[in-house]
Amino acid sequence: MLHLEHVAKNFGGLPALCEVGFEVKAGQLTALIGPNGAGKTTLINCITGILQPDSGNIRFRGQNLVGLAAHQISHLGIARTFQNLKIFPRLTVLDNVLAGLTVQGGNSLLMAMLRLPYLRHRERRLKLQALDSLDRFQLSAKADWPAGILSYGDRKRLEMARAAVSEPHLLLLDEPVAGLNSEETAAIAEQLRILRSAGHTMLLVEHDMDLVMSIADEVIVLDSGRCIASGTPDEVRRNPLVLEAYLGTMEATA
Numbered sequence: 648m649l650h651l652e653h654v655a656k657n658f659g660g661l662p663a664l665c666e667v668g669f670e671v672k673a674g675q676l677t678a679l680i681g682p683n684g685a686g687k688t689t690l691i692n693c694i695t696g697i698l699q700p701d702s703g704n705i706r707f708r709g710q711n712l713v714g715l716a717a718h719q720i721s722h723l724g725i726a727r728t729f730q731n732l733k734i735f736p737r738l739t740v741l742d743n744v745l746a747g748l749t750v751q752g753g754n755s756l757l758m759a760m761l762r763l764p765y766l767r768h769r770e771r772r773l774k775l776q777a778l779d780s781l782d783r784f785q786l787s788a789k790a791d792w793p794a795g796i797l798s799y800g801d802r803k804r805l806e807m808a809r810a811a812v813s814e815p816h817l818l819l820l821d822e823p824v825a826g827l828n829s830e831e832t833a834a835i836a837e838q839l840r841i842l843r844s845a846g847h848t849m850l851l852v853e854h855d856m857d858l859v860m861s862i863a864d865e866v867i868v869l870d871s872g873r874c875i876a877s878g879t880p881d882e883v884r885r886n887p888l889v890l891e892a893y894l895g896t897m898e899a900t901a
């Protein structure tokens with residue numbers, strides 16, 4: 648479904664991604680792991696058109712994504728959540744999810760917001776779809792709340808509800824359980840399993856190894872902008888390069 652080849656990105660001459668290549672297969676949950684600063688978010692930003700790679704190919708369902716704008720890429724059926732939450736605190740929980748539907752229609756997030764009053768009144772079907780997504784993430788009771796008063800855990804779920812509402816072909820999740828307690832993490836893990844059994848294809852960036860190893864079909868490991876390993880959770884867990892990448896960081900921070 649998604650195919651990356653030789654993807655490179657530099658920031659001010661410093662390489663953040665170098666020769667990155669891997670595949671995300673349809674219907675699978677692929678995890679992208681690696682120490683802090685490995686380039687995971689940069690890669691998600693390159694896939695979604697927030698950043699343009701300096702070189703390399705990114706193909707999605709046969710189409711080249713390089714050079715396309717973010718709204719064009721979301722229109723093709725790629726949705727994401729953000730590591731640093733991007734919700735609109737003054738809008739209601741429901742409107743935040745509605746914005747996810749209109750972005751899918753080819754609008755920017757700002758355009759989507761401007762169209763909300765129109766949608767609220769005219770597009771009953773979209774509203775039902777948004778409510779359905781909130782229901783899936785146990786947020787329907789809070790649909791009319793301003794999103795700004797939600798707990799952190801609820802906001803993380805709201806981002807997922809917004810990303811999943813359009814039934815995207817590919818869902819990119821940047822650290823969906825970061826900062827959550829074990830109960831909230833278990834709830835998200837269950838949600839990811841449900842999404843996968845419903846046939847969703849996902850690329851999951853996550854530091855929670857228990858979650859990654861219990862849920863991923865395939866794991867890709869980035870270290871200092873390079874892909875150092877890939878395989879099943881068991882293969883990756885036993886790979887000496889991966890152990891070294893993680894131990895190296897532990898030593899550096901010790």
Ligand SMILES: Nc1ncnc2c1ncn2[C@@H]1O[C@H](COP(=O)(O)OP(=O)(O)OP(=O)(O)O)[C@@H](O)[C@H]1O
Binds near residue numbers: 663686688689
């Ligand atoms: N906009 C930017 N300008 C300059 N440097 C950047 C920018 N974004 C990221 N970087 C650098 O690129 C490298 C990769 O960062 P990135 O955020 O992609 O890592 P990450 O794997 O997502 O890390 P984390 O696990 O901490 O989220 C880091 O060295 C970071 O400082």
Ligand SMILES: [Mg+2]
Binds near residue numbers: 688
């Ligand atoms: Mg990151």
